[in-house]
Amino acid sequence: xxxxxxxxxxxxxxxxxxxxxxxxxxxxxxxxxxxxxxxxxxxxxxxxxxxxxxxxxxxxxxxxxxxxxxxxxxxxxxxxxxxxxxxxxxxxxxxxxxxxxxxxxxxxxxxxxxxxxxxxx
Amino acid sequence: xxxxxxxxxxxxxxxxxxxxxxxxxxxxxxxxxxxxxxxxxxxxxxxxxxxxxxxxxxxxxxxxxxxxxxxxxxxxxxxxxxxxxxxxxxxxxxxxxxxxx
Amino acid sequence: xxxxxxxxxxxxxxxxxxxxxxxxxxxxxxxxxxxxxxxxxxxxxxxxxxxxxxxxxxxxxxxxxxxxxxxxxxxxxxxxxxxxxxxxxxxxxxxxxxxxxxxxxxxxxxxxxxxxxxxxxxxxxxxxxxxxxxxxxxxxxxxxxxxxxxxxxxxxxxxxxxxxxxxxxxxxxxxxxxxxxxxxxxxxxxxxxxxxxxxxxxxxxxxxxxxxxxxxxxxxxxxxxxxxxxxxxxxxxxxxxxxxxxxxxxxxxxxxxxxxxxxxxxxxxxxxxxxxxxxxxxxxxxxxxxxxxxxxxxxxxxxxxxxxxxxxxxxxxxxxxxxxxxxxxxxxxxxxxxxxxxxxxxxxxxxxxxxxxxxxxxxxxxxxxxxxxxxxxxxxxxxxxxxxxxxxxxxxxxxxxxxxxxxxxxxxxxxxxxxxxxxxxxxxxxxxxxxxxxxxxxxxxxxxxxxxxxxxxxxxxxxxxxxxxxxxxxxxxxxxxxxxxxxxxxxxxxxxxxxxxxxxxxxxxxxxxxxxxxxxxxxxxxxxxxxxxxxxxxxxxxxxxxxxxxxxxxxxxxxxxxxxxxxxxx
Numbered sequence: 001x002x003x004x005x006x007x008x009x010x011x012x013x014x015x016x017x018x019x020x021x022x023x024x025x026x027x028x029x030x031x032x033x034x035x036x037x038x039x040x041x042x043x044x045x046x047x048x049x050x051x052x053x054x055x056x057x058x059x060x061x062x063x064x065x066x067x068x069x070x071x072x073x074x075x076x077x078x079x080x081x082x083x084x085x086x087x088x089x090x091x092x093x094x095x096x097x098x099x100x101x102x103x104x105x106x107x108x109x110x111x112x113x114x115x116x117x118x119x120x121x
Numbered sequence: 122x123x124x125x126x127x128x129x130x131x132x133x134x135x136x137x138x139x140x141x142x143x144x145x146x147x148x149x150x151x152x153x154x155x156x157x158x159x160x161x162x163x164x165x166x167x168x169x170x171x172x173x174x175x176x177x178x179x180x181x182x183x184x185x186x187x188x189x190x191x192x193x194x195x196x197x198x199x200x201x202x203x204x205x206x207x208x209x210x211x212x213x214x215x216x217x218x219x220x221x222x
Numbered sequence: 223x224x225x226x227x228x229x230x231x232x233x234x235x236x237x238x239x240x241x242x243x244x245x246x247x248x249x250x251x252x253x254x255x256x257x258x259x260x261x262x263x264x265x266x267x268x269x270x271x272x273x274x275x276x277x278x279x280x281x282x283x284x285x286x287x288x289x290x291x292x293x294x295x296x297x298x299x300x301x302x303x304x305x306x307x308x309x310x311x312x313x314x315x316x317x318x319x320x321x322x323x324x325x326x327x328x329x330x331x332x333x334x335x336x337x338x339x340x341x342x343x344x345x346x347x348x349x350x351x352x353x354x355x356x357x358x359x360x361x362x363x364x365x366x367x368x369x370x371x372x373x374x375x376x377x378x379x380x381x382x383x384x385x386x387x388x389x390x391x392x393x394x395x396x397x398x399x400x401x402x403x404x405x406x407x408x409x410x411x412x413x414x415x416x417x418x419x420x421x422x423x424x425x426x427x428x429x430x431x432x433x434x435x436x437x438x439x440x441x442x443x444x445x446x447x448x449x450x451x452x453x454x455x456x457x458x459x460x461x462x463x464x465x466x467x468x469x470x471x472x473x474x475x476x477x478x479x480x481x482x483x484x485x486x487x488x489x490x491x492x493x494x495x496x497x498x499x500x501x502x503x504x505x506x507x508x509x510x511x512x513x514x515x516x517x518x519x520x521x522x523x524x525x526x527x528x529x530x531x532x533x534x535x536x537x538x539x540x541x542x543x544x545x546x547x548x549x550x551x552x553x554x555x556x557x558x559x560x561x562x563x564x565x566x567x568x569x570x571x572x573x574x575x576x577x578x579x580x581x582x583x584x585x586x587x588x589x590x591x592x593x594x595x596x597x598x599x600x601x602x603x604x605x606x607x608x609x610x611x612x613x614x615x616x617x618x619x620x621x622x623x624x625x626x627x628x629x630x631x632x633x634x635x636x637x638x639x640x641x642x643x644x645x646x647x648x649x650x651x652x653x654x655x656x657x658x659x660x661x662x663x664x665x666x667x668x669x670x671x672x673x674x675x676x677x678x679x680x681x682x683x684x685x686x687x688x689x690x691x692x693x694x695x696x697x698x699x700x701x702x703x704x705x706x707x708x709x710x711x712x713x714x715x716x717x718x719x720x721x722x723x724x725x726x727x728x729x730x731x732x733x734x735x736x737x738x739x740x741x742x743x744x745x746x747x748x749x750x751x752x753x754x755x756x757x758x759x760x761x762x763x764x765x766x767x768x769x770x771x772x773x774x775x776x777x778x779x780x781x782x783x784x785x786x787x788x789x790x791x792x
Contacts, residue, residue, distance in 0.1 A: 017331060024245050024334060036238040064280060068309040069236045071330045083311075177426040181471030184519065188470045213475070213494045214515045 012107070013114050017074035033115050036073050040066065040108060047085070047101050051094065059097065060089030066104075075111045078104065124150045134164040140171040143179040143206075151182050155189060165190060170201035175209050187218060198222060228341060229253045229270065233263035233277035233289060234307055239330070243276065243307070246334045250341070260284025264292045274344055276328065278307045279319060287322045294323060301351040303344040307332075372430060376403050379433045382440045386410040387418070392601035394575045398546075398594050405432025406544050406596040409443045414450045414648065414665030417483055421456075422598055423476040423517075424495060424544040435474060435518070438463050449645040450665050453480040454527035457491055457517070461525045464518030473518040477510065477542050480529065483604060488540055489529035493517060496548055496560070499567060501574050502538030502602070507567055510542070531695055538602040539574050541567075546595025547578070550586040558585045575599035623653040625721035632714040638676065639705040644668050647715060654719055656726050656789050663770050664728075664787070670763045671732040671783055672713065677701060679736035679781050680711045685763070711735045725790040727772075731782060738779025 022029050043066045050058040067082035085100045123140040124147065137154050139147070155165065165186065169175070187195045198220040202210065210221055230252050234240040240256060247254050255270050257263040261283045267275065275293060279286040290304050306319040309330040319327050326340060384397050387410050398404050405425035412418055421443055425432040439460050446456045457478055464474055475494030482489075490510045492498060498510030514526060534540065543563075550558040558581075566581035567574055579597055629650060633643055644665065651657050651664050677683045681704040687693035716731040767774050773786040 021242065024242065024249065026245075028241065028245060032238055032241050035241065039237055061280060064309070065236060068278075068330050069238050071309055072236075072239050072242055072332060074331065079309075177475075181426055181473070184473070185471040212496065212512050214512060217515055218519070 012075065012077055012110050013118075014074040014076055018118065021074060030119060033073075033119060036069060037112055037115070039069065044101070044105055044108065047104070050089075051097050051101065054094060056089050056092045056094055059094070060086050063089055070111075075107075078107045078111055081107055124154050126154045128159065128162065132161050134166055135159050135162045136166045136168060138168040138171065142174045143169070143172045143182075144174065144176045145178040148178065148182060152185070155186055163196065165195070165197045167197065167199045168201055169199060169203070169206055172203070172206060175206045180209075180213055180215065183215070183219065196220075225342075225345065227252045228273040228345065229255065230341075231255045231257065231263065231266055231270065231272035231275045231277075233257045233260065233266075233275065233281065233286070235259055235278060235281045239278075239307075239332075243332055243337075246332060246337055250334065250338055252341070260286065260289040263289045264296070267293045268296055272302070273348070274303050274305065274341065276305045276307055290323045299355070301348055303347070305340065305344075372403065375430050375433065379403070379436060383407045383433070383436055385440070386444065387412055392603055394599040394601075396579055396595070396597045398596065403429050403433060404546070404594050405429070405436065406546075407436045407440065408596055408598055409440060411444055411447045412662075413447060413480070414662050415669050416662070416666070418481045418600070419447050419453055419456070419478065420481070420542070420598065420600065421460075421476060421478045422495065422542045422544065422596060423474050424546075424596070425474045426472050431472070435464055435468055435472070438467065439474070446645070448661070450648050450669070451645050452642065453478050453489060453491060453529050455642070457527035458522065458525055461517045461520065461527070462522045465521060468518045473516040475512075475516040475544075477512075478529070479510075479540060479542070479600075481534075481540070481600065481602070483602070486534055486536075486602075488532045488534050488602075490532060491527060491529045496543055496545055496563070498543070499541040499574070500532050500534060500538060501541065501567060503535060508532055510540075531698065533695070534602045536602055536604045540600045540602065541574060541578070542598040543578075544596045547582050547597060550582045550595070552585050553587045558582055573599075623655050625654060625719065625726060628716070628718040630714065630716045632712055634712040635708065635710055638680070638708050638711060638713060643713075643715070644672060647717065650717060651719070651728060654726060654728070656791065657728065659792075660789060666766065667730060667770060667785060667787065668715075670767055671730065671785070672715075674763055674783070675713045675732050675734035675736075675781070679734035679738070680708065680713070681705065682736070722788070725788065728787040728789070729784065730787070731784045733778070733782040736781050738781040 021032070025032050043062055046062045047059060047066075050056075050062055063082045063086035067079050067086060070076075070079040070082055081100065081104045085097065085104065088094075088097060088100065125138045125140075127136050128134065129136065135155060137151070139151075167183070167186075183197075183199070187197060189195075190197060199210065199215075200222045202221065207221075210216065210219075215221065230247055232240060232243050232247070232254060234243065234256075235258050237258075240258070244254050244256060255266050255272060257266045258281075260281045263275075263277060263281075264284070266272075275290075277286045277289060281289070286306060290306075293302065293304060303325040304323065306324040306327040307330070308316070308319060308327050311329075316327055325344070328337060328340065383406070384395070387393070388395060388408065390410075393410060395408060397406060397408060405428060407421070407423040407425070409423075410418060410420045423436070423439065425435050442459050442463055443456060446459060451459075460474075460476075468474075473494075477490065477492040477495045477498055479491075479498070480489040481487075488500065490498065491514065492510050492512040493514035494512050494516035497512070500508040500510065510530075510532070513530075520526075547563065548557065548559050550562070552558075562581060562585060563578065566578045569577060571577070575597065582595065582597075631643060631647065633641065647668050648661065648665050651668075652661055657664060678685060681701060683697060683701060683704070687697040687700075712735050714733045716729075716733075718729045720727055764774075767783075767785060770787070771785040772788045773784075775784050776782070777784065
């Protein structure tokens with residue numbers, strides 16, 4: 001880790017936000033998490049496909065969408081990584097995109113693990 | 122349309138100056154001008170130097186003032202009329218009811 | 223929550239985000255409809271008519287902006303707030319949402335406190351909008367009611383305002399169309415002794431307040447003119463009525479003309495209208511100037527109805543107009559004014575009425591202002607050209623009346639100077655239903671007998687002055703002068719009526735306290751074919767009496783005349 005970037009300062013999960021979400025969703029909380037996880041796996045797939053097609057616009061849109069649901073679920077770091085990818089896509093910079101997608105994938109794995117720990121409690 | 126009033130130094134005469142169009146929109150302001158607390162006023166001067174236009178509702182307002190001021194015993198003069206205003210007053214023969222200068 | 227729930231449409235493609243929002247809204251007590259893309263959103267909007275829409279800016283199949291546009295179109299006049307759901311962080315991007323037609327935005331992560339506050343804010347706005355719409359509709363309905371009422375009032379007014387014998391061939395007029403309720407009136411009616419009387423009036427203001435004074439004034443005009451009252455008397459009555467019923471500050475500018483076709487004379491009175499004109503024969507136009515205050519201002523004891531006399535010849539035109547003619551305005555804001563009228567009348571081409579009307583209409587910037595005026599013109603004809611009779615315009619009365627009666631009426635001294643007995647005497651005669659169709663003739667008989675008695679018998683005015691066109695003015699001036707020192711003279715009428723098998727018989731006797739005249743000499747000078755040669759007491763008067771009556775006789779020293787008038791059942 002070389003110095004602090006906005007992405008590195010953010011948490012994997014915002015526990016306060018999640019608590020709030022649990023309160024709102026009540027018995028639908030688990031379903032929500034499952035839905036998020038499933039949809040997100042699809043989104044990552046869409047990102048890789050967009051890159052393979054060299055479609056910067058599709059890339060940016062998918063990143064934007066992923067960003068939104070990540071923020072809502074309370075995964076700020078994941079959201080920040082998606083924002084960065086979205087900006088790159090809008091700027092047409094596909095060169096670093098593969099690395100960024102890997103980063104998102106990795107962060108996502110962490111988030112999933114932490115969410116499962118939460119639900120086990 | 123604007124209305125300005127003042128009382129002469131001897132407290133005897135109420136001067137009402139009318140600027141712009143003297144028409145139906147002037148109605149309430151004109152009435153307020155002569156009705157409001159001018160105790161001791163026995164004469165009225167209507168100064169039309171800056172009046173641009175006079176219509177039949179203005180004539181009606183002058184009649185209302187005359188009625189308020191005592192009818193036949195009212196002392197009202199209308200002054201400084203421009204040519205058009207003078208003509209309107211003349212066609213209606215209002216000099217038979219008011220002193221027009 | 224005491225407020226009723228809202229129906230909220232959510233358009234969001236992320237399932238998880240949509241679930242969160244749905245839960246939040248349901249827990250706030252609202253009804254939720256969901257759509258996963260733009261197309262579904264628009265369809266759901268149309269089907270469910272939500273109160274508020276929350277929509278994601280970026281969606282597949284149709285993005286939020288386009289969906290918003292379509293929903294707005296579907297909503298029409300209804301206020302449906304559109305709130306964009308966004309994770310946009312850039313201020314410029316957020317602003318663009320609002321520019322695109324959104325009313326607000328909600329950023330992710332969704333916060334239920336903020337959502338609740340925003341929904342309530344929009345609910346208040348909707349309520350205000352609904353109140354405004356309701357009030358606007360209420361105002362519209364009330365206004366429509368007033369318009370409808372005024373239309374009815376206008377119909378009543380129109381039956382009164384332009385009436386009488388205005389359709390005579392030698393009368394031309396232009397009055398405002400149905401759409402303009404300007405309170406101008408134009409009355410015209412034949413006089414019982416021949417001739418015509420016309421009144422043009424311009425009540426202050428517009429609409430109902432202006433028009434309402436017209437009703438009683440019309441009744442007075444037609445009632446009195448039909449009975450044979452003169453113009454001055456009618457004006458006096460109208461003025462008094464208006465003084466009584468109109469509020470201070472409201473009045474009626476008006477002009478009256480009495481046309482005597484036989485004498486070639488117009489008597490005119492103008493109180494507050496622009497100059498009228500007498501035109502014709504290459505002579506300088508004579509103005510009929512406003513010399514008096516409008517009607518409804520002066521009390522009876524100060525009112526002056528004196529009419530000025532003007533000479534006219536067949537072929538002349540008499541013009542009257544309201545100030546609407548002078549007030550016509552062109553594109554540059556100039557007024558037509560007196561100058562415009564003079565110019566139009568100075569031009570010799572074509573009849574003056576058409577010329578003036580064309581000039582005023584042509585001058586006006588828009589048709590509406592050139593329609594808000596009344597213009598009247600009368601072609602002066604000789605007596606034969608004026609063929610209208612009073613029976614044409616005076617409606618039949620429903621009353622029955624006495625057949626057998628007698629009456630004596632005597633006027634003495636100063637009352638001879640001040641009072642005209644003819645309307646009263648005519649009224650007595652017209653109590654007999656069978657005589658009503660002949661009111662013109664009866665009036666003529668009474669009038670001829672009375673004028674002979676008063677003017678020739680008592681005042682000693684020679685009638686040949688009247689035959690000379692310019693002598694007319696002199697005659698009437700002298701009549702006025704001599705009346706002031708009439709002294710102890712009197713005129714007595716004796717009227718008697720009886721029913722007969724065929725109808726009825728009216729006898730009228732008129733006696734004056736003058737010196738009388740040489741009856742034989744006068745009657746002898748009338749040749750059988752009715753032509754007259756130069757006697758002192760001569761004239762159409764006697765011929766007329768002979769023609770209209772069954773019998774005509776002179777008694778005493780010529781200062782008692784008796785006639786017999788028969789009528790038949792129809």
